[in-house]
Each structure stands twice: as structure tokens, then as C-alpha cells.
Amino acid sequence: MTGWVILVDQPKDLPNAETPHKVITTSEYLVRPRLFDMARPKLVNLARSYAYQSKGYYASLLAEARGHRVVPSVETMLELREAKLYEHALPDLEDELNRCARRADFQPEGELKLLVCFGLCRDARFEPFGRLLFDWFRCPALEVTVEPGTWLSIERIRPRNITRLANGEGAFLRESLHQHTKREWRDPKARTQAKYDLAVLYDPNEKMAPSSPATIKHFARIAEKLSVDIEPITRRQLAELAEYDGLFIRETTSIDNHTYRFARRAWQEGMPVIDDPISMIRCTNKVFLMELLGSNQVATPPTVMLADTGDLQRAMDELSLPLVVKIPDGSFSRGIHKVATAEEFKRITDELFEETDLLLAQKFLPTEFDWRVGVLSGEPLFVCQYRMARGHWQIVKHHPDGSSREGGFKTFELEQAPKELIDIAVRAARPIGEGLYGVDIKQTNSGYIVMEVNDNPNLEHGIEDAVGKDEIWTKLLRWFIERFEQ
Secondary structure, three states, X not given: OOOEEEEEOOHHHOOHHHOOOEEEEHHHHHHOXXXXXXXOOEEEEOOOOOOOOOHXXXXXXXXXXXXXXEEOOHHHHHHOOOHHHHHHHHHHHHHHHHHHHHHOOOOOOOOEEEEEEOOEEOOHHHHHHHHHHHHHOOOOEEEEEEEOOOOOEEEEEEEOOHHHOOOOHHHHHHHHHHHHHHOOOOOHHHOOOOOEEEEEEOOOOOOOOOOOHHHHHXXXXXXXXXXXXXXXXXXXXXXXXXXXXXXXXXXXXXOOOHHHHHXXXXXXXXOXXXXXXXXXXXHHOHHHHHHHHHHOOOOOOOEEEEOOHHXXXXXXXXXXXXXXXXXXXXXXXXXXXXXXXXXXHHHHHHHHOOOOOOEEEEEOOOOOEEEEEEEEOOEEEEEEEEEOOOOOOOOEEEOOOOOEEEOOXXXXXXXXXXXXXXXXXXXXXXXXXXXXXXXXXXXXXXXXXXXXXXXXXXXXXXXXXXXXXXXHHXXXXXXXXXXXXX
């Protein structure tokens, strides 16, 4: 057996003679859970319908319950039911669609329909679009209806029924299936004897990554003792992600880049992932985060939302100058500005409103250091103090030439850290999720104030683990192992 299993509603939908893989009916799969002697078979669900409570729907639902890898997942089926459920993906998809059209100097005169099967587009001019579509929605066959115009817009995305493919479309689906499944998954004989494989997404060229390559190597040495094989992967290896048992993201995350697609793909595959896509959504946007923390009675700095320049005077009245202006999705002290005068406030916000429709103004709270508490699944993991960069009001000072300077640090035993500090950090992380978070806290005369919650906090060998040592990494690995075993 190849390791792939094809699910169809009727044997005639894809005869066994047309593929080297095992073909069984959805009915057979539903009633015979121990059908094949494989640890985690890879299923392609070619049912005639993915409608709610159809056999195709139940086949993917039970596949996930049985620990089988399946395409499409139930989540994908549900997302593709209504345009409003997949509209979040349209800006990214339409950008690529129009990029392909410009490259091919193509302008449709009427409605255009594109067939994409397993990431391959039948119209070769839109091949990059097809791959991106499959990254977003791992569904065997999708039809995209495109409205013509100076800007091509997507009117509809819908799964195509295998029995309703005509004029060579069926042959294209079968060839695309062959291309998708012919790539050999890693040969078990060639692998180490590790029980589990954990992919670590990183960018070897990122200057301020959450973990350096040297730290990832240190992590791998500890993981080996727990029978976990650490495999560093880059953004180009999205198609290989399902080969692994879990994903640990060690790049700076953003909703509008590949890190979110990796997190979302891992989530769809049923893999444990840090950071999961929900945590990324909740943490990367400071506007949402402030609202969430406030509604959970977690102390945050006095904040005023800025929707336009008419809000500036209110912010100065309520917060006084100097104050801090933030873009919603900045990271590593980027997109954060201290303003001391009304003129500077106006100039900075005019510039930032070119990038975003909403800004935050916060009361300036000067301190010599910031606390950070690492929280893993609701439990404290590490406690650090990060001192402000010399002559600066933040822990990282960015220079115009792209370089940066950081302040010093001090790591604490959990038992030595103030109890109130640990308590507010855990309460701040709880509404985010069950993953790994870094809670940034300022210690003021009126108590501890949570500045933000990071979904991919720094974990650097010799800094965050300076006190906890290998126990920090072991706890993190056991978080993954518990979920692998579930």
C-alpha cells in the first residue's frame, strides 16, 4: 500500500485501476474504523457532497476523530459553504490572482471560471494562484468564479463534484491527484528512532527572531532525549507540513504573512501548534487585546482609540503628554512612538493613518525595566526582567540603518518572583488560549499593569532559560507530547 487512501461515494467515481492507491467507499470507511493497518493513513475525500451531515462530511469528521489525516477537513468544508465564511482569505487571493493576470497580460472579457485541483490550476497562467488557493483551502477540486474588470475580483469559491467534471476536467483531477500523492513521505527506515516529529518554522535570515538557530539546536538536543525529532523548516516547506506531528513557530508572527498560513494549516491537519491561529489573531492586534483584557478585569494602561485626527485632543485631555502611540499589529517595539507635543502627535498619527484605520494612544508609564512572564497552558514557565536600552524608553532601540540595541536582562526563579506578578500574568493569558504566551508587565506605584500579551515570546538559550535551564524546554516538549498522545 502507498499510504494514501481515496474515499469515494461509489466505486465507479474513481476505479481502483486508475490510481495506485487504495480506493474505498465513504460508507465502508464510516462503518469499518479499523479498515487498514497503518498508523496514520492519509485520506483524500472525493465524496460527491461535503454538505453538512452528508457521508462526505461524516467521513472527514470521523477521520479527524480517528487521528487520520484527511483532505478536506470539516473546517474547510464549512468555510466553503458561504462567502462570508471565507471572505478573510479574499484579499490575499485576489492580490495573487491579479498578479498572475498582469504577468500573463491577460484581461478576461467575460466571467472567468478557474478549476484548481490539489493546488494545480488548469489554466497554467494562474499556477501561483492555484497553489495559494490550496494553501488556504485544502480541497481536492475547487472552482473559482472571477468577475472581470480592471481589478479581477473573486465572486465565488466552491468545491467541484468529481462526478460533474466534464470536457477533460476529470482527467485533470486524476493527474493532479497523481502529482499530489506521488511525492514520497519521509521513509520511516531513513528516519531516526524518534517517536514524534516536531517541525520548527524559522527564518535563518531574521535578525530579531523569537529563537535563534543556535537555540533551536539546543532545543533539538533536549528533544532527542524525549524521543522527539526537531526538524527546522522554512516558509518554502508549507506543502510538507502534514508530514510532521506538530508545529512550533519560531518566526515573528503576523496575520498577513506565511506564519498565519502555517499555523492555520497545522490547525486544519489536527496538529498541535504553537502559535495556533486563534492565539495569533488575538495577540497580534493590540486593539483587540486591550478590549479582551479589559473585559476580563486585567489592569491595562489608560488607552484611547484613535479613528481619525478628531480623536487627538480627547487623547491628550485624558492621557496628557507625553503619551505613546501604537499601530495595532507592531512587534519588537516597532510601530510604537512616544510623542511629547501636540505637533509631534499630529505628525506621527498622520503618517500611521496611511497604514491603518485605527491607532491606540496610551498613557506613558516610564519604568527602568519591563517584566515578562512566560505562560504555557495556564501555568508560569519563566520570569524575566528586561531593562530599557541605554538612553531610551524601550527595551529595544531601533536605529535608522536597521540595526538595534537592547537593554540587559535578569531571569528569576518562579518562586522568587512576586506572587501578584505571576497572578496577573496568568489571568492575562487565560482568555487567549492554551498555548505559549509572553505577558509584558510594568510595575508601577499603583500596581502591576499588563502592556500586552505576545503569542510567540522570545525563548533564547541563556536568557529566558538562564534559571530554569533544560526544565523550560522539557515542559514545552511535554506540552506537545501530551497532545501527540491524545
